[in-house]
Amino acid sequence: MNRNTLIRPLQVAAGLLATASVFAQADTDPARDPTKTEVWTPVPAVVSTPQGGAPSDAIVLFDGKDVAAWESELGGRVPWRVADGALTVVPGSKGIRTRQRFCDIQLHVEWRTPTDTKGFDGQNRGNSGIFLQELYELQVLDSYNNPTYANGQAGSIYKQAMPRVNASRAPGQWQAYDIVWRAPRFSAGGGLTSPARITVLHNGVLVQDDTVISGRTEYIGAPSYAPHGCAPLYLQEHDSRVSYRNIWVREL
Numbered sequence: 738m739n740r741n742t743l744i745r746p747l748q749v750a751a752g753l754l755a756t757a758s759v760f761a762q763a764d765t766d767p768a769r770d771p772t773k774t775e776v777w778t779p780v781p782a783v784v785s786t787p788q789g790g791a792p793s794d795a796i797v798l799f800d801g802k803d804v805a806a807w808e809s810e811l812g813g814r815v816p817w818r819v820a821d822g823a824l825t826v827v828p829g830s831k832g833i834r835t836r837q838r839f840c841d842i843q844l845h846v847e848w849r850t851p852t853d854t855k856g857f858d859g860q861n862r863g864n865s866g867i868f869l870q871e872l873y874e875l876q877v878l879d880s881y882n883n884p885t886y887a888n889g890q891a892g893s894i895y896k897q898a899m900p901r902v903n904a905s906r907a908p909g910q911w912q913a914y915d916i917v918w919r920a921p922r923f924s925a926g927g928g929l930t931s932p933a934r935i936t937v938l939h940n941g942v943l944v945q946d947d948t949v950i951s952g953r954t955e956y957i958g959a960p961s962y963a964p965h966g967c968a969p970l971y972l973q974e975h976d977s978r979v980s981y982r983n984i985w986v987r988e989l
Contacts, residue, residue, distance in 0.1 A: 782794070791845070791983075792987060794987060795845075795985040795987050796985060797984075797985045798984040798985060799981065799982065799983070799984040800983075801822035801982055801983070802819065804817075804824065806835055806836060806837065807835060808833065808834060808836055809830075809831050809834075810831045810832045810833060810834055811831055815833050816830035816833070817833060817974075822982055823980040823982045824981045824982065825979070825980040826975075826977060826978055826979050827974070827978075828976045828977065828978060829976070832971055832972055832973045832974045833971070833974075834871060834969040834972075835969040835970045835971075836969070837969065838966070838969055839870070839967055839969070840920040840966075840967040840988075841918065841919050841920050841988065841989040842918050842987060842988055842989055843916065843917055843918075843986065843987040843989060844867075844869075844917075844918060844970070844984075844987075845913065845914070845915055845916075845984065845985050846914045846916070846981060846983075847911050847914075847982045847984070848865070848877055848911070848912055848913075848914070848979060848980065848981050848982075849909065849912065849979070849980045849982075850877075850878070850879035850977070850979055851863060851879075851908060851909070851977065851978045851979070851980075852909035854879065854883075854908055858884075858885075859883065859884070859885040860878070860885055860889060861976075862879040862908075862977070863877070863878055863908060863979055864975040864976070865877040865878075865972065865977060866895065866972070866973035866975065867914065867971075868954070868971035868972075868973065869918045869933070869970065870933075870965065870967070870969075870970075871968045871969055871971045872953040872954065872965070873933060873950055873953060873954055874894070874895040875892075875893075875894060875895070875914065875916065875937060875945075876889060876890065876891055876894075877973075877979060879905070880892070880903055880905040881905045881907045881908060887899035890903065890905075891903070891904075891905050892904065892905075892914075892937060892939045892944035892945065894935065894945065894950060894954075895954050896954065896955060896956070896960070897950065897951050897954070897960060900937075900944035901944050901946065902942060902944060904939040904941075904942040904944060905940075906940060911982070913938075913939070913941070914939060915937070915938040915941075916935065916937050917936040917989075918933070918934075918935055919933060919934040919935070920933055920967070921933040921950070921962060923964040923965075927963075927964040928964075929962045929964075932949050932950055932951070932952075932962070933949075933950035934947050934948065934949055935948050970986070
């Protein structure tokens with residue numbers, strides 16, 4: 738018999754014995770117990786996610802028909818038009834806000850800019866906005882082949898942070914924002930202890946990645962903070978027939 742032919746099975750047998758020894762040690766050595774790194778409680782709550790619908794633990798703010806969750810920014814009934822499953826801005830009316838106040842949230846909003854773009858460009862084309870806590874604006878705009886300043890286009894934190902990319906669809910097509918919002922924190926004395934932060938996916942594309950908010954949205958001048966608590970979501974009326982649908986929120 739060839740010597741190498743004999744040595745090879747012996748090497749395999751030795752390897753098997755070594756492996757068995759390792760497993761045996763794992764069974765008897767508490768420091769090598771895999772259950773030491775297993776966490777069983779608390780058990781995460783079960784949330785069902787129907788295709789195209791809101792998660793089971795979400796607060797539905799607009800389902801295509803009911804606007805009971807909203808009011809005019811002046812108080813009273815919603816001045817916008819509800820038809821064909823959409824809530825559409827009436828130019829010359831006022832913005833609307835939720836009756837409920839929110840702090841940290843996950844927010845889903847679908848929106849559509851009008852197709853009649855003739856004579857309109859820049860900030861005058863399909864302009865609206867989603868204001869978190871009524872103070873911090875995520876811009877809604879028709880940014881499809883529509884140049885404007887980068888920190889004012891769709892997906893921007895208005896006048897603060899431009900989007901990473903332009904993920905806009907053509908006017909008349911439904912678009913979606915999926916937002917994670919972390920509210921700012923203030924000390925008992927009113928000082929800022931942590932700024933607001935936002936993550937936004939526009940049509941499934943990441944456009945804001947845990948962006949730090951510098952303060953409330955300002956059209957002129959630098960943003961700044963003043964202490965506040967939880968506050969409504971606000972949808973802006975900006976002289977354009979922008980439509981919204983399928984709006985829901987999860988408190989975090």
